[in-house]
Amino acid sequence: MGARGTEEFTLGAPRAGTTPPHRPTGRARAWPVLPWVACALALIVAAVAVAPAPPPGVSPWGYLPHLRERPELAWQLESTEVTGAWAFGGVLAVADLSGVAGMDARSGRERWRLDARAPRCTSDGTLLTCLTRREDAVLVVDPDSGATNRWDVPDAVAAIAYEDGVVAVTTSGLTRIDADGRALWTQPRTLGAPVAEGPAVIDGWLFVSVLGPVGGLVPLDVETGEPGDLEVVGRSVSRVREGLWTSSADGTIRLFARDQQQHQVGDPRDYVATVSDPALLAEPLPRTQSQWSPLALLPGVALGSVDGTRVAALDTSTGHELWRRELVMGWIETPLVDEETMVTTVLDPATGSRSTVQAIDARTGADRWRLERPGHIRTMIGGNRHLYLLDAFGVTAWELSR
Template sequence: MADNKILGIDRATGEELWTLPATGPRCSDDGARLTCVSGHGQDARILLVDPLAGAAGAVPMPGVAQALTDGDDLVILTQVAAEYRVSRLDGAVMALARMQGSGPGVSSTGGPTASVPDWAADPTWLTSLEPGVSDWPPTIALFGTEVMVSVPREADGPSGSAIANLEGHILDVATGDLIEDTSRAEPGGLESGWLVERAQGGLALYSPGRGPVSLGQGQQFLQVDDDPASPIAIRTVESAPVPDGQGNAPPVSEMVATSSETGEVLWSRPDEWAVARLDGHVLTTTGTSLVGVDETSGAERWTLGRENGIWCPCVGGGHVLAGFAMNFERPDAEQAGPAPTLVGIDVRTGDLVWWLPSDGWWVQVVLDGDRMYAITQADQSSISAWDVG
C-alpha cells in the first residue's frame, strides 16, 4: 500500500502485477480477499479486492474507518461526530464480489457523491460506542466469534499530563451485543496480535488463526516472544524520574523476572528493558547496546554495541532474531563506514548469522517460511524480499 494506491506484487519476482487508486488505504485480509477503506469522511468508500487479479468492487460509505470480512458479510467501523458505530452488513462481501471485473480496476456504484446502496445502508446490527481521542483513530479486529474494538481515550498521566489509554469493547459478531468493556485492548505491531485485559482470564494475546494465549502474571507484551505463557514472567519496571543535579530527570528502568505463579522476584537487571524472548534467552537493551540474558538465571551471555545491535521492529524464529542495525560495518561494503543494514543475530551467542543491505529504515517486515519481506523508508518507501532460511 502507498498513500494513493494499492499495489499487487508477485511474491516470487517482485514484479508489479496491478495497481488500484486509493486515498490513504487501510486494508485487512482474510487469506483470500483484501478489504480496504479508501478516503475519509464523506469521501470514504469500501473496496473488496481480488489479490490475484487486482479486480475490485467498491461502494461509497461515508465515515467508514475500517472494514473486515466475516464469511460473506462485512463488519465495519464508522466514525461520526458524536459516536463510533460498529455494524454488520450481511451479504456485503458477495455484493461487492459481483461488482468485480475480470481484470485490474475498480468497479463501483459511482463516485464519492453516489448514493449508498440499500444493502449497505441497512445493517443487520449496529452498536454505538462513546468516541475517543479525535486525532487517534479506533481499530477493530475479529477473533473467532468476537469483535474487538480498541478506542484511545484520554486519561491522567503520572505527572498530571494527559495521556491516551487504549480501552476496549468486545462485541458478539453475530448479534452486536456488548460482551465486555475492557481497560486495555492494544493492537500489536506487525503480526503480533492484540493484547487484551479481560475480567475473566486476565491478560491474553489474541492472534489470527489461533486461540488466545494467556500471559503469565506480570508478563509484559514483547513484540517477539516464543513462550508468552512461560513460568518466568518478564517485564520492565519504570520508577519516577530522579533529577541528576543538572536539570535532567531521566526515567529509571529495571528489567524484572518473576515467577508467574507466585510473583516472587527471580532476578533483575537495572537500567535495562526487555526487547524479545527467544529460545530460552531474553534480549534487553540499555539504549546503547543489545544484551543477551539467560532467561532462567538472568546471567549476561553477550553484549553487542550500537553498531551491531538490533533495533525493532523485529521478528524471530528458532534461535535467530532479525532486526535493523543503524550503524553496521558491512564486511564487504564497497565504501567504508557504517550503513543501515538488516541483520540476523544468534540469540545464544550474539554472533552475526546473516546481514542484508538496506536502503533505509526498516518500517515493517513479514516472514513467510524462509522468505522475508521488508518495507524500508528513506527518501521513498521500497519493498524487498530475501531468502533467509
C-alpha cells in the first residue's frame, strides 16, 4: 500500500436503481477520425481485450494467493450493524440492518446501496440475492452496478439466483421460480425448522441446512425438485464456506464445490475442506498416533489440530511429523491457505473470543505475521487480493502483497 492512508467510511449513499443503467439513445454527432487517433483507439481496444478479468472471491477450498507477507490496512467501514459480506470481482457487498451496499474493493468507497430492513443475502459467486422480509421480495443484484431484478415470493425466508430465475425457501416449502414468476416446482419441507445456511445450487443440486434435530435437508435436483438418491448425494448437509458444502451418509462424506467435481471421502480421517489445490485430495492423508484432525492440505504438508489446543504438520509423502505448536482454533474454524501459508483466527480460551489473525509457515510452523483486532472476529473472507475481517466494529480490508 505504501504511503496511502487508511480511509474510513460509513454506510449511507444514494440508492441503486432497480433497473440496469439507462443507455442514452438518439443521433450522435459524427466527428472525423484522424489516422493516429484510430491507431490509438485500436491499441486501447486490444489492451482491454487481453486484460485479465477482475480477481474473484476466495475459492471454495479456501485458497487465497499472496498470504506470505503481512497485508496492509487498505480501508475500514465503521458500523456496529454489519451482518454479512460477500466478495465479488472488484466489489465487496456488505449487508447491515438497514440494507446492503457495494463497496469498491480497492478504495472502500460505496458504489451503490439498496435499502432493506435486515436483508438476508446469499451469493452464487456471480450475483447477490437478498430477501427483504417486510415485502416478501427477492432481489437479485448485479454486484458491480447494484442493478436489480425483483421476484415477489410470499412467505420467503431465503433465496438464491439460479439461471434466469430464483430458488426460494418459504415457511412451508422450497420452490423454483422462472423469469416470468411462475413456479416450476414446489417441494414441502418440515415446518418449524429455521434455515441456518443456504440455499445454494452446486452441480445441479439444491442445498439447504436447517437448525434443530432435523439437520440438513436432503439435496434436491434443482431441475425437478425431487430429492436426490442418498447413495449419490448423501444427506445431513452443511455449509463449509461460500461455494463448498458437505453431505454424509453411511460413513461417506461428500464435498460439493462450486464449478468442480464432487469429492468423496470414505474415511473421516481423510476429511479436509481447506486445500491449496483440490487435486491434492486424490491421495489419502498420512496417519498418526495422535488425535489428529485435518485442518488444511498444502503441497507436501498436511496440517491438523491435536487435542484442540495444538496444531501439528505432517509430511504427506512420509507421514513424518514436521512440527507441533500450541494454537487454539475454534472447532468449526475454516482457515485460508496459499501454497506455503495457513491463515486462521486464534481463539482465546480465557475469553472465548477470536480477536487475532495468525499466519503460519506450513513447513516450519513459524509465525509469518499477526493481525490484532479490538473485538471478536465473526468472519474472515478473502477475494480481490484482499483479506476482509468482520467484527463488532465493522469491516476492515487488508491488501495482500502482489
